[in-house]
Amino acid sequence: MAKMKQQMFLQFNEQEVELSTVEANVKKEWKDAGKKLTEIETLDIYVKPQEGKAYYVVNKEVEGKVDLF
Secondary structure (H helix, E strand, O other): OOOOOOOOEEEEOOEEEEHHHHHHHHHHHHHHOOOOHHHOOOEEEEEEOOOOEEEEEEOOOEEEEEEOO
């Protein structure tokens, strides 16, 4: 069976973002802070399109946010 390619998009107020891009931006911010991706055990991302932000929690303790659009 061939591997399925999947994309998931969030559309809000005539704007669109691919959700994998949101995850990549969170991981980039983590790396830019001098941390390694291998340090991430859990990653929770909360998308709030009305605020244009995605909030995240790494390893149940480190919080941050990134722009959606």
